Amino acid sequence: MIRDRIEKLLREALNQLKKEGKLGDFELGTIALEHPENKDYGDYSSSIALALAKQQKKNPLAMAKEIVDELNKSKPDWLADVKAVAPGFVNMRLSQKTLVEELQKISIEQSAYGKNAALGGKRFMIEFAHPNTHKEMHIGHMRTLVTGEALSRVLEFSGAKVFRANYQGDIGPHVAKAIWGTQKILEERAMSWESAEEMNSMEKAHLLGQGYVRGNQAYEEHKEEIDALNKKLYARAQELQDVYERTRKWSLEYYDLFYRRFDTSFDKFYFESEVAEKGKQIVQENLGKVFERSEGAVIFDGEKYGLHKRVFITKDGNPTYEAKEIALAPLQYADFPFDLNVHVVANEQSGYFQVIFRALELVDEKFKGKEYHLAMGMVNLVGKKISSRTGVVITVDGLLDEVKELLSPLVDNQKHNEKEIEHIKEVCTVAAVKYSVLHTDTKSNAMFDMQKSVSLDGDSGPYLLYTYARCKSVLRKAEEADFNLKQRDLKEMPYTEEERALMRLAYQFPEVARAAAEKFAPHLICSFAFEIAQAYNAFYNKHKILQAETEDQKQFRLLLTGATAQLLKNSLRLLGIQALEKM
């Protein structure tokens, strides 16, 4: 990518100067390189002279001039000019030819444009979504689901090997509560488990969700009864197997609908029920070494490490979430020996993860440094924390329905048949929701105001889809003969401000994709896609493409349109959003 070429050039120049003793003696670390917001400062700018001047106690502008002189000795033709600017910046401008060639490269490489090897061969397990069975999918889960998928795609695009894992809590008190509560609701409605089976997936999931809330609210009053149920579930009591398997299946089918809707598939599903016994066993084996007894329970004393104590086996003898995790890690590692296991989970769990990561590496030191918690900010609803325990829930399917309703009037019914209309609405809905979730940095809390964040104007998924469809519409209208861009040797011409602005963004895609992977920051892709869509629309509104003044200009503008479309498509794909040719 162009950024690498620039960096290499600077590095060579600096090493040469060092050899000649012109800049004194210094260690060359990373070279700061940025795209100045003010385009008068060039396409790339480096503050390396300022940094070195500080180190060497020399005049920064003089050093910048030395660097520029050195660069100018053998300046490649892809650079238009290099300047030293006060207080000591080295500003570089790319040649027009290079910018146009990069557009052609986009047209040739298409979906592969921007692929890089920054994480070449690295193995990441991305553990995300992990909804608990017997509960409903809420907005918090949706955030980790959408972010986990986008992150997986971003990492793969930078050469990583990714294993998508979903770890679901299908055993434990929440299951007991849900079954207990649902049983009560069924009794009131004079229904049996068999008759409930007749309902559709959504209805069954909602019934269980209501049952969970019911069981949770009644817990204090019926503690003994529900605890006994929980213990029987852990023991896989025969009389409960039918209802347990049945309700578990309801949940999994319901979640599967979302995975399909959100275009995510997992390499493997892990369940708490399959690691519970093993976890308990490992903890007991390490009793006295890593874990200790306390008040009838088995705990890990994190306070020795500046953390806090956590219970791994309850005094009833049940393994907690903590113990299960200790068995999960080796199981996952056996399936996919990872360099890093990224747990995409809400930041309220960060204290918990610190403790279990420490306990885990004490049990088996090969996990040291291989477990990472990508802490997601909470999703809030008008100041309230959304909690499935208290029943303050926005279900994801409810949210999607509402978004779809808002979008409906915008789809042009004249142009499409019924099936197409439904497809367009569905894609736009998922795009709107995914984009609004992804455009914020992962660790920030996100406010979810049903009306506002689903707004379809401006910085939104539908805006990107619209821009893409607009590009494709123009390209369709261009005659095939007009459009042999890849081979054609485009003439240099005076480019308009809007064209130059678009070109200045286009070549940045590969470096944005790489940065998003290195920083685990899919939101960088959102910013890029939005900027390029904006730049294209500004260009589009001001200049004619198909009726351009000259043939060369038309060719160029079609190339620009094609490149914009491709970059939008590539960006959307990384975000897990489908692009529509027409809408």
Add this chain to the structure above:
RNA sequence: GUGCCCGUAGUUCAGCGGAUAGAACGCCAGAUUGCGGAUCUGGAAGUCGCAGGUUCGAGUCCUGCCGGGCACACCA
């Protein structure tokens, strides 16, 4: 109390130790015989929570406060 995260325009958010802190929404004023107006142009709107410190240079790094969120024993 201890630890982690967050305080940037009315609101939602970007912002890599660098140059005049940027978008979007909302508000005000405009653009359509046009290739998709779900678009575009312009304007008003900021003590970057406060105070120190490091630095040639701090929204960005450090310290201390203030405000908000979360976690801290048998839930997941």
